[in-house]
Amino acid sequence: xxxxxxxxxxxxxxxxxxxxxxxxxxxxxxxxxxxxxxxxxxxxxxxxxxxxxxxxxxxxxxxxxxxxxxxxxxxxxxxxxxxxxxxxxxxxxxxxxxxxxxxxxxxxxxxxxxxx
Amino acid sequence: xxxxxxxxxxxxxxxxxxxxxxxxxxxxxxxxxxxxxxxxxxxxxxxxxxxxxxxxxxxxxxxxxxxxxxxxxxxxxxxxxxxxxxxxxxxxxxxxxxxxxxxxxxxxxxxxxx
Numbered sequence: 001x002x003x004x005x006x007x008x009x010x011x012x013x014x015x016x017x018x019x020x021x022x023x024x025x026x027x028x029x030x031x032x033x034x035x036x037x038x039x040x041x042x043x044x045x046x047x048x049x050x051x052x053x054x055x056x057x058x059x060x061x062x063x064x065x066x067x068x069x070x071x072x073x074x075x076x077x078x079x080x081x082x083x084x085x086x087x088x089x090x091x092x093x094x095x096x097x098x099x100x101x102x103x104x105x106x107x108x109x110x111x112x113x114x115x116x
Numbered sequence: 117x118x119x120x121x122x123x124x125x126x127x128x129x130x131x132x133x134x135x136x137x138x139x140x141x142x143x144x145x146x147x148x149x150x151x152x153x154x155x156x157x158x159x160x161x162x163x164x165x166x167x168x169x170x171x172x173x174x175x176x177x178x179x180x181x182x183x184x185x186x187x188x189x190x191x192x193x194x195x196x197x198x199x200x201x202x203x204x205x206x207x208x209x210x211x212x213x214x215x216x217x218x219x220x221x222x223x224x225x226x227x228x229x230x
Contacts, residue, residue, distance in 0.1 A: 048216030107159040
C-alpha cells in the first residue's frame with residue numbers, strides 16, 4: 001500500500017496570505033489527523049477528521065481550518081498567515097475503525113511552510 | 117500543552133551500544149506509541165504498546181510501559197549509525213474528546229557515532 005502523501009512538500013508565503021495543504025491517507029484509512037511541528041512548541045495536534053466530519057480540534061485559532069472529502073483526502077487551510085505559522089505540518093491517517101480507542105497513526109512526509 | 121516528557125533530551129553513544137529513552141505522561145491512556153524522525157522529515161512509526169501490556173519487542177526495539185508510574189521506556193539494542201534520529205513518544209488519552217489526538221513528548225535526539 002502506498003503511504004500517506006502530502007502536497008506540496010515546501011511552501012513559501014508572505015504574511016497575510018492564505019495557504020491550503022493537502023493530505024492523501026493510506027488507502028482504506030478514514031481518519032486523518034493534522035499536527036504542527038515547531039522548534040519551540042514541538043508537535044501539536046490541530047484537528048482530526050473522520051468520515052468528512054471534524055471529530056476533534058486542538059487549541060489553535062480559527063485561522064486554522066480543515067475539511068475531509070468523501071474519498072478521505074483532507075485539506076487544511078491557514079488564513080491570514082503570521083510569521084509564527086512557519087512550521088512543518090504533518091498529517092497522519094489511521095485504521096478503518098477510525099481510532100476510537102487509539103490506533104497507530106501513520107504519518108506523511110510533511111509540508112514545510114515558511115512565512116516571510 | 118504537551119503531555120509527555122522525555123528523558124534524556126539528547127543522547128550520544130557509540131555504534132554497538134544500547135540506547136535507552138524514557139517517557140512520562142500525565143493522564144490515563146489507551147496506548148503509547150514511539151516514533152522516529154530523521155532531520156525534520158515525517159514521523160516513522162516504531163511500535164505501539166497498549167495500556168494493558170507491560171512489554172513489547174520489535175526487532176532491536178524493546179518498549180516497556182508502567183501505567184502505575186505513567187512512564188515508558190524505549191531500548192534500542194546494538195545501535196547503528198542509521199539509528200541517529202529524534203525519537204518521540206506519543207499517547208492518546210482516554211475519552212471520546214481525545215479521538216484521533218496524539219500528545220507528543222518533546223523528543224530525545226539520539227546520535228550514534230560510527
